[in-house]
Amino acid sequence: MEKDRELVKECLKNNRASQKQLYNSYAAVMLGVCYRYTKSMADAEDVLQEGFIRVFKNLYQYKCEGELGAWIRRIMVRTALNYLKRNTKYQHDLAFEKIEMHPVTEDNPEIKLDTKELASLIQQLPTGYQTIFNLYAVEGYSHVEIGELLGISDGTSRSQYARARALMITWIKKYYSDNKMQFYAK
Amino acid sequence: MQNSEFEKSMQQRMDELKFVPSDAVWTKIEAGLPEQKKPRRWLLFFLLFIALSGTTLMLINYFSPVKKYKANSELSKKEINANKDVSNQMSKQDSHIKINDVSSNNKLPIKDYSGIGNKNESNISLMNNSGVANKPSEKISGDLSTNKKIKFKTKQKVKIVIKPSFADFGDAVNKINVADSNETLSHTTVMIIADSMIALSEIPNNEIQNSQSDSLKNPLNNTLSTLKKNPLLNKKKTANRQFGINMGVGISTVKNKLFGNSPLYADVLGNYSSGSPNVQVGSIPNSPKASTSFNLGFYVKNKMNKRWIFNAGLNYSYQSNIIKAGSNVDSVINFNFAGTNIRADQFYRNGQSVRYKNVFHLASIPLLFQYGVSKKIPLYVEMGSTLGYLIYSNTLIYNSSSNAYFTNEGLFNKILLTVNAGAGIDLSKNTKLPFSVGYRFSYSIGSATKTTYSKQHLLNSLLFLDIPLKK
Numbered sequence: 306m307e308k309d310r311e312l313v314k315e316c317l318k319n320n321r322a323s324q325k326q327l328y329n330s331y332a333a334v335m336l337g338v339c340y341r342y343t344k345s346m347a348d349a350e351d352v353l354q355e356g357f358i359r360v361f362k363n364l365y366q367y368k369c370e371g372e373l374g375a376w377i378r379r380i381m382v383r384t385a386l387n388y389l390k391r392n393t394k395y396q397h398d399l400a401f402e403k404i405e406m407h408p409v410t411e412d413n414p415e416i417k418l419d420t421k422e423l424a425s426l427i428q429q430l431p432t433g434y435q436t437i438f439n440l441y442a443v444e445g446y447s448h449v450e451i452g453e454l455l456g457i458s459d460g461t462s463r464s465q466y467a468r469a470r471a472l473m474i475t476w477i478k479k480y481y482s483d484n485k486m487q488f489y490a491k
Numbered sequence: 492m493q494n495s496e497f498e499k500s501m502q503q504r505m506d507e508l509k510f511v512p513s514d515a516v517w518t519k520i521e522a523g524l525p526e527q528k529k530p531r532r533w534l535l536f537f538l539l540f541i542a543l544s545g546t547t548l549m550l551i552n553y554f555s556p557v558k559k560y561k562a563n564s565e566l567s568k569k570e571i572n573a574n575k576d577v578s579n580q581m582s583k584q585d586s587h588i589k590i591n592d593v594s595s596n597n598k599l600p601i602k603d604y605s606g607i608g609n610k611n612e613s614n615i616s617l618m619n620n621s622g623v624a625n626k627p628s629e630k631i632s633g634d635l636s637t638n639k640k641i642k643f644k645t646k647q648k649v650k651i652v653i654k655p656s657f658a659d660f661g662d663a664v665n666k667i668n669v670a671d672s673n674e675t676l677s678h679t680t681v682m683i684i685a686d687s688m689i690a691l692s693e694i695p696n697n698e699i700q701n702s703q704s705d706s707l708k709n710p711l712n713n714t715l716s717t718l719k720k721n722p723l724l725n726k727k728k729t730a731n732r733q734f735g736i737n738m739g740v741g742i743s744t745v746k747n748k749l750f751g752n753s754p755l756y757a758d759v760l761g762n763y764s765s766g767s768p769n770v771q772v773g774s775i776p777n778s779p780k781a782s783t784s785f786n787l788g789f790y791v792k793n794k795m796n797k798r799w800i801f802n803a804g805l806n807y808s809y810q811s812n813i814i815k816a817g818s819n820v821d822s823v824i825n826f827n828f829a830g831t832n833i834r835a836d837q838f839y840r841n842g843q844s845v846r847y848k849n850v851f852h853l854a855s856i857p858l859l860f861q862y863g864v865s866k867k868i869p870l871y872v873e874m875g876s877t878l879g880y881l882i883y884s885n886t887l888i889y890n891s892s893s894n895a896y897f898t899n900e901g902l903f904n905k906i907l908l909t910v911n912a913g914a915g916i917d918l919s920k921n922t923k924l925p926f927s928v929g930y931r932f933s934y935s936i937g938s939a940t941k942t943t944y945s946k947q948h949l950l951n952s953l954l955f956l957d958i959p960l961k962k
Contacts, residue, residue, distance in 0.1 A: 319525055328517060337508030346510070354516050355823045358523040387822060416500045420507045442498045443505045470497070 309373040316364055328357055331374060335381045341427050341439050342385035344394070356384035382444060386436070386454060395432045418477060426476050434469035441466050519825065523834050536854075539880060543805050543856055547791070733792040733919065735960050739931065741953025743784035743810035745849070745886075747946050749934055779812040782848060784951050792861075792957075800871070802859040808879070810851045810951055816887060816896045817842025826893045829943045835897035839887060847896075849886035851939060851949065855879035859911060869917040873931070879907040881939060888944050902944050909935045909949070919959050927957035 312330075315323035335356065339349040360380050367376050389395040416423065427435060440446045440454065441462070448459040448466070455462070788806030795801055817840030824838045839845060859875035884903055887896040915929020935949040 321521070321524075324521075324524065325517065328520065332512050332516070333509040334506075336510040336512045337505070340508070340510060341505065349510075350512055350516050351825075353512055354519045354523075354825075357516075357520045358823060361520075361524055391820065391822060416497070416504060418504075420504050423501075423504055424508050442501045445502065474497075 310369045313364060313367060313369065313373065316361060324361060327360075331377050332357070334374070335377060337424070338378055338381045339385055341424055341443065342382070342389065342436065344428055344432075348388070348392075348394075352381070352385045352388050355388065356381040359384055378444075382440070383454075389432060389436065416477065418480065422480070423477075426473060426480065429476070430469055430472060433465055434472065437462055437465045438469040438473065442470070519832075519834070522832070523823065523836075536882070539854055539882075540805075543854060543880075547803055547805050547856060731794045733794075733959050735790055735792075735958050737786075737788055737790045737804065737806070737955060737957045739784075739786045739953040739955035741784050741951060742781040743851075743949065743951040743953075744781040744812045745779055745939065745947040745949055748948065749950075779814045779849065782811040782813050784808070784810040784953060786855075786953070786955075788855075790857075790957060797866070798863045800861040800863070802857065802861055802873070802875070804857055806855045806857060806877075808851075808853040808855050808951075810853070810949055812849050814847050814849060814887065815843040816840070816845050816847050818844055820895075824893065824895060824897065826890060828890050828892075831943070833890075833897070833899060833901075835899055837897075838893075839896040841889070841894045841896070847887060849884070851884045851886070852882040853879045853907070854882055855909070857911065861915070863917075869920070870914070871917060871929075872912075872914045873929075874910075874912045877909040877911055877933060879909055879935075881905050881907060884939065886940065886947070888940060890944075902940050904937055904939060904941060907935045907937055907939060907949070909933045909951075913955075915955070915957075919957075925959055927959075929955055931955050 312323055312327050316327055332353065336349055336353050339352040339356065340346065343349045343352060356377075360377050363380070367373065418426070427438060430438060436455070437451060440451045441448065446454070448462040451457075451462040452459040786806045786808040788804050790802055790804035793801045793803075819837060819839050821837045823834065823836055825832065825834045827833070839847065855877045856879075857875065857877040859873045861871045861873040864870045864872060881903055885898055886903070887898050888902055889896050911931055911933045913929055913931035915927055915931075917927045918924050919927055931953055933949075933951045937948075938946045939949050940947045
């Protein structure tokens, strides 16, 4: 924490070496975050780049009260959402339609897939599902918060998440069966 | 639900997700960050102001015919201290030192360095403090701006030594020649400096020796009184230089070229690499509307002759024009524009919904030549050029590949050469309205924007007012 504080202090002085140090500390994790929200590594790197520029420009707002990594991560998530909203490639899939409430499956399979394989499955979800799945299941946002972030109702968020979750579980099972891996369903 | 095993497991797994970004990412981030140790803008402006002021003063001095006036004044100050010794020096002069009262010579011409007066007097030499004789046979060397001795030879081959610090008299300085003690003099030369005038007079010694005039008892006093009575010296001089402030108000715009209606925004295709403005293709505003312009500064006018005046100065100039763009998007955009990677913190979509004012802030040095059309009417025409430095501009450039307007400091040319033409009426001799008013048109020869991105020549049309600070 103290180390982060010193690093932030130097970054605020526009010390390029410290900025690079901060970037090196968090870039790999944050690229993982960006990767989950986009469809390709190239797009993920674009989001990462834009996100870090925002981080450095808004670093004065960081009060050193929470973890620096969590603060940067929130900026990355918001940057990714903005990117999806303004990019034609994603816009169509982000048009959330009101769908009937889909019951959330009680299926809670144990996940034994490789981290990157799992991230690839998330990437294959339709953008709307992918976004809500990431926000709810991975980031831990509530449906109300997701509704505010995406400009949709919390009900829509719940429905979308239920579908996304069901799809993910199906794919995980299928992935396991295709690769003849052992899979333990709860 | 959020805390179910599935979600917990998902969070845990995704926290472990890491990828090493390519090196290009940091390069792009670095490009988007402020420059390290960026010089403070006010310091830049201050240095620019000093540089422009210095250049202006140099130009003024270069064109000024009154180069050495100050040196003479300084000389006078130096010699004031020596004045106390004048009477003692006079009484101690030996027989070889002859003093001539020039007041006894009614025809003594007094000349000034600018050439006013009769130059054809045979026994008068004119010199300025760089040492100039008016006849080839006369040699003058030395520098009056120092206290060194000055030697010169007259056509009578009489060697005379002038001691500049020898005498001073009130606001005039009189220099008395001192003959070489080893030579017999046929003439005595008197050098008189008063105000900006210098006269050397050679009088045969026998005339002086035969003279019993009381004026010889106090030749310096008489010399001064003569000078003061001299109509040439007392003639009110016409000021050759005029200082003042100038201001102007008008309209300005930008054009691809002076004549014709070529599209303003170059249709340079770039390769879009990231970010998508997602815009509807609409019409591109190739005709910016004129908007306000003004300038403010100071000027110096030097009268070169009866008809021509050279006008230089230092100005701040504001020029603007208006275009219509689409909505503003507060998001970083990166793209390749004509082979250059461009990054902008925000951009405008293509469209017509937003009225945007492009502004240019310039510091400039106008160098104008004004020609008086008639001796009776104070009308003049002018032409010249202006060297300008673009301090700042927010002008939007359009990129067809990303369909967006953006601005970036790297898009502009900092140095601009402008041609000017105009006409005015000089009322500076009018006691009630001592101004000069007129119209001036200017056109920048070079484009304010780098031609790779867009070609924008500045056009400015304004009414100006010159107010002399001292008539």
